[in-house]
Amino acid sequence: MERKGWFWIVAVLLGSVLAACGRTEYAVKSPDGSVVVEMAVRDGNLCYRVFKDATLVVDRSDMLWSVAGDRLGSRVEKMKIRRKDAKDASFDVLGGHASGRERYNGVLCEIVSDTLPAFLLEVRAFDEGVAFRYLSDAAGAAEIDDFTTFIVPSGTTVWLQDNIRYYEGNYSAHDADDLSEGQLAGPPVVVKYPQPDLYAAVTEAGLADFAGMALRVSGKRVFQAELDGKTLLSGNVRTPWRVVLVGSLNDLVNNDVVAALSENPSETLFRDADRWLKPGKCVWSWLTGTGVSFENMKKFSEWAGQLGIEYNLVDEGWSSWQEDGKDGWALMKELVDYSAERNVKVWAWKAYPDRNGIPGIQTPERRKEFFEKCKETGIAGLKIDFFDSESQEITKYYRETLREAAEYGLMINFHGCDKPTGLNRTYPNEMSREGIRGYEYGISTDCNVTLPFTRLLAGHGDVTPLVLNPGQMNGTTLAHQLASAVIYSSPLLCLAAHPEEILNSPDREFIVSMPTVWDETVVLPPSEIGEAVLWARRSGSVWYVGGMTKERRSFELDLSFLDAGEYAVSCITDIPDQPHDAARKEERLTGSDKLRIEMNARGGFAAKISPL
Secondary structure, three states: OOHHHHHHHHHHHHHHHHHHHOEOEEEEEOOOOOEEEEEEEEOOEEEEEEEEOOEEEEEEEEOOEEEOOEEEOEOOOEEEEEEEEEEEEEEEOOOOOOEEEEEEEEEEEEEEOOOOOOEEEEEEEEOOEEEEEEEEEEEEEEEEEEOOEEEOOOOOEEEEOOOOOOOOOOOEEEEHHHOOOOOEEOOOEEEEOOOOOOEEEEEEEOOOOOOOEEEEEEEOOEEEEEEOOOEEEEEEEEOOEEEEEEEOHHHHHOOOHHHHOOOOOOOOOOOOHHHOOOOEEEEEOHHHOOOOOHHHHHHHHHHHHHHOOOEEEEOOOHHHOOEOOEOHHHHHHHHHHHHHOOOOEEEEEEEOOOEOOEOOOOOHHHHHHHHHHHHHHOOOEEEEEOOOOOOHHHHHHHHHHHHHHHHOOOEEEEOOOOOOOOHHHHOOOEEEEOOOOOHHHOOOHHHHOOHHHOHHHHOOOOOOOOOOOHHHOOOOOHHHHHHHHHHOOOOEEEOOOOHHHHHOOOOHHHHHHOOOOOOEEEEOOOOEOOOEEEEEEEEOOEEEEEEEEOOOEEEEEEOOOOOOOEEEEEEEEEOOOOOOOEEEEEEEEEOOOEEEEEEOOOOEEEEEEEEO
């Protein structure tokens, strides 16, 4: 045998021995090699770093958690590699693109200590980020806590919001070197690097029956996990995934990492879901100032039918309806039947806690009774509100509610809640979720050019876009508002505009023909967090483009995202000094052409591009 053959055998045997005996350093590379996560034992502490194309994304940070008071990840002797993984699979998803991709290289390590219980560390490296979680067997009920840190490099800019109860804070930019100790942040926290078009976002995935993770600044450029209250578990303990997304703005917007860390839906539970689980647009009275009376809701269903809009959302107040000896349920049944005659289905609002003397559905018994009434009445979906927490009790409730709702053929929109963490892959009847600063706070240009690259990286958000009433536009333009419906698209898209305004709008066809789920999304220049957003989104062979800006800007839109052939381009553009009107023009263009765009300050641009 040649000498090099002996060297190869020795190397393999040595590698096996090292794996069995343990090591103090190990690295996992993503399938394309661009993302690397390094784990190491330093002075007895388990730590990690993350790189993107050799650029440091997360500086050396602690992998530290506790089970029944034992701080695991400290006093570590070595790592033993239990298993290496690799996967490349696709899955269906409702959102910015039709098919997600679960593609990663992974490793399962045993973390060994001479004085503390051993535990398992599972790490996955995707081309768009990294994820890791902790696993342990707890004897009896044990309290779990998490002290993981995420240290961002010097010279970076951090975008964060500090509402960790229901995630409706304003995102703002901070120099990472100047962050104040104690500063709270509800993920995703987004980091901008000095390198061109390089960003990261810190969040979590696979959250269920576990307290949600906020972040607290605990030192210079150090974010530390902070759970919302106690987590008590026993037996096979698995924490949620700690996630760092990384890449360009287009990479982050189109990332599948959060969803990829969740399971596929049950084929049994969703075997006939095509019959009842249908994305669509929704008329909604709450921001129109017209009230939630029975007669007004009948009018909203009439208008929805005239527009071809699929749903009417009946918000808080219907439970108190009384008319001709009929209670809220009886009148709701009349509304559902009346709406069905107009090809419109009804969503109903319900509070999680007791509210205004009306019982909530916070217990399994109440929830089941309420779901049975909804099924009997013909309600299509529920907007469940006022969780105001991401405690273990609440995150467990989300999963149980989605599973039980699927059994009754009900879609769900959670409000007054926290960030999405991938449950909508396992339970696609989660059609939207708030946990975002939406239009109920009034129109904010700063929010509109920030949220698409911050909170929405974690998943869908019920922003309730599109205001057509000049008195509510708060200085934004009509084109800006039309674009918001493209960019803030959600499988259930609740529109803030009064349906009569849509009926009378010259842009009616643009609004009502727009999909709520997409086959493809492309982030285009001059998009920049806090400054401007410009997205092109495809459904079939038709593209919609939406742009919103804070400052006035002129540029040429590169249409190279189009396939070959000629296209009809219907443009809706700002008019200088006329924010409540828009210019409309038709052009015939190809992918090799460029489209000149001018947006006012607080303005926008919208277009529909159809193949000829």
